[in-house]
Amino acid sequence: MFSVNEILGIIEESRVEGSKACLPVRQGRRVKGISTDSRTVRSGELFIPLVGPKFDGRKFIPDALKAGALILETKDGLKALQAIAAYHRAKFKIPVIGITGSVGKTTTKDMLAAILSKKMPTLKSEENFNNEIGVPLTLLRLNKKHKAAVIEMGMQKLGEIDLLANIARPTIAVITNIGESHMAFLKSKKNIAKAKAEIFNVMDTHNYAVINQDDEYFEHLLDRSKKFGVRSKTFGIIAKADITPKELEGINLPIPGEHNIYNALAAIAVAKILKIPNSAIKSGLESFRPSTNRYDVINREDKVKIINDTYNASPQSMSAVLKILACLPGRKIAILGDMFELGAREKIMHKKIGELSRKLGIDYLFSVGKLSREMKADFHFASKESAIKKLRSFIRPGDRILIKASHGMHFEEIVEALRKV
Numbered sequence: 213m214f215s216v217n218e219i220l221g222i223i224e225e226s227r228v229e230g231s232k233a234c235l236p237v238r239q240g241r242r243v244k245g246i247s248t249d250s251r252t253v254r255s256g257e258l259f260i261p262l263v264g265p266k267f268d269g270r271k272f273i274p275d276a277l278k279a280g281a282l283i284l285e286t287k288d289g290l291k292a293l294q295a296i297a298a299y300h301r302a303k304f305k306i307p308v309i310g311i312t313g314s315v316g317k318t319t320t321k322d323m324l325a326a327i328l329s330k331k332m333p334t335l336k337s338e339e340n341f342n343n344e345i346g347v348p349l350t351l352l353r354l355n356k357k358h359k360a361a362v363i364e365m366g367m368q369k370l371g372e373i374d375l376l377a378n379i380a381r382p383t384i385a386v387i388t389n390i391g392e393s394h395m396a397f398l399k400s401k402k403n404i405a406k407a408k409a410e411i412f413n414v415m416d417t418h419n420y421a422v423i424n425q426d427d428e429y430f431e432h433l434l435d436r437s438k439k440f441g442v443r444s445k446t447f448g449i450i451a452k453a454d455i456t457p458k459e460l461e462g463i464n465l466p467i468p469g470e471h472n473i474y475n476a477l478a479a480i481a482v483a484k485i486l487k488i489p490n491s492a493i494k495s496g497l498e499s500f501r502p503s504t505n506r507y508d509v510i511n512r513e514d515k516v517k518i519i520n521d522t523y524n525a526s527p528q529s530m531s532a533v534l535k536i537l538a539c540l541p542g543r544k545i546a547i548l549g550d551m552f553e554l555g556a557r558e559k560i561m562h563k564k565i566g567e568l569s570r571k572l573g574i575d576y577l578f579s580v581g582k583l584s585r586e587m588k589a590d591f592h593f594a595s596k597e598s599a600i601k602k603l604r605s606f607i608r609p610g611d612r613i614l615i616k617a618s619h620g621m622h623f624e625e626i627v628e629a630l631r632k633v
Contacts, residue, residue, distance in 0.1 A: 214243045214296070219258065219284065222299050226286035228258065243282060246296060246352050248289075248345065255280025260296075262289045262345065290344065297348030298379045304354055304361075309482055310380055312365040312373055312408050313388025313424075315529045316475045317342065318503050319467070320388055324479040325362045327496030331488055332359035339503055340523075342366035347376045360486070365411065368553070369397045373410040384485060385411040385442070386422040386478050390429040391528040395555035405429040409436040417441040422481045424474065425453040445485055447477035455481040463494050467507055468539075471532040505624055507533070514609040514633050517542075521616045522623040525551045527561045531568055533616060538572035540612040546574050547599065547626060548589070549617025550581035562586035578603065581621060596622070600629045 216228045217240060228243075247253035248262050250272035259276035261269030261283070273283055286292045301308070311321050318340075325336035335358045337350045342364040350363060365376045377385075390405045398404050409432070412421060421437035423430060425448035437444055447455040449470070455477045465476055476497055483493050502508065505523040512518065517540070521533050530551065537544050546569055554561050566587030569577045579589035580599045593599040607613070607630070615630075617623040 213245055214258075214300075216241045216243065216282075218299075219243065219296065222295050223284070223286050223292045226284060226292065229283045229285055241282075246293070246349075247276075247281065248293065248349065250275040250279070250281075253279050253281045256282070258282045258284055260284045260286075260289045260293050262293070293348045294344065294375075294379050297351040298381075300354060301351045301379065301381060304358070306358060306360055307384060307486055308361045308363060308380055308382050309384045309386060310363050310365050310377060310382030310411055311386040311388070311478075312367070312411055313386070314391030314393045314404065314408075315526055315532075316388040316471060316478070317364050317366065318506060318523075319472060320386060320475040320478045321362050321364045322503055323476055323497060323500050324386075324482055326500040327479055327483050327488060327493050328360050328362065328486070330492035330496045333357045334359070335361040337362065337364040340366075344372070344375060348379055351380060367407055368394050370403065370407050371410070373407055374413050377411045377414045381414055382411065383415075383418070384420045384422060384482055385415060385437075386482060387411065387424065387433055388475065388478055389424050389427050389528070390433075391526055392554060392557070392561065393526040393528075394553050395557060396553040397555075399555060401429065402432075405432050409433055412437045412440050412442055415440050415442045417443070419443070420445055420482075420485050422447065422478055422485075424448060424478070425451040426474075445481045447474070447481045449473060449477075453477075455484065459493075460497075463497050465497060466500060467502060469507075469532050469536045471529070505627075510627070510631055512631070512633055516607060516609060516611045516613065516633075518627065518630060519612075519614045519616075520624070520627045521614065522619075522621075522627060524619045525549070525616050527551065527554070527565065530565050530616060533614060534565070534569055534572055534574065537612060537614045538574060542610045542612045543576075543608060544574045544612050544614075545576045545578065545607070546614045547578040547580070547603070547616075547623070548584055548587065548614075549579065549621040549623055550583040552583075552618040552620055558583055559586050563588070576606075580623075580626075581617070584617075596626055600626055603630060 243258045244256040259281040328334040425446040446453040508520040510518040563586045577589040
């Protein structure tokens, strides 16, 4: 994958050590891979210890050495990881699709990867590998067999998408939408749009921007892309976009909801740019399956249907999945928790979700957490344990149950408790 000499050339003031009394390794030696996890690092790989507010990878250097790994000694392990990933990505002259946005990033990524995989070997970000660590680790998985890469890019603050874009160098940039996520850090949707538009900073006239024409910040995003000479392809349901729902005629999407129509249209827009045939678009979308804890439908023996959408939550995504629940037959129960990173408007946003639940005719709303008290639910609980106890006696055969909250609430624990009769 790399020679030690290459690593030393990429990272200034560094050295690679081996297991024998921490002696420097000969520069011609090959490194089989890069790892930041001492639990999974393999013999011959390069272990890069990362240091953060809650962890210190340097403590696990003895474990990595015991596994036969080489160790990178450098001032900043994270910057080293990012520099090596950027160097590696530059070796590949393939389409690299960067996907960002307030909601829908992961589903769009999975849909697009499913389509592209029908025609070419495609690398994609796994699960939540969308940050300053996950993006480099994903790119380091690129090899000669890959003909395309689909990279999800998340952020909390200004400058973070710019960093990821400089590492991944996307040739096609997708912005799914601009919503309220990360209001706590960015204060306004305008700032969120500005942060997402950083993905265009590394692009030029050979590249494409794929933008939601129905989004209120469409013009802003389009103008930002034009500043760099980037060509555009638009998608939308309401506006007269390049890619509209007519592209979905004859395609059976395996996941419901208007928001997933938008996700599918964004994926189709990229596929059209890459000249993927309609047959592959159809088979890819119909075979697509969402990532873990994203609209995972669990069917119990008593005909109770549980919608596990516990990976994360924002006002946009919460509203979208509540609308799906409202259309299902049977008694409808929503079990909702706190939505984080919403800033000064967090109370009113939780209140509005409660109002929407009642407006949609959801039969019973259960809430858990400090913020979700504002939803004025039928039943509110301070803990997941007390909610589970109540729900076990409350649920009836045939009920339709939605479980959703921000990832930090760990509502997957409720799902596991209710999974079986």
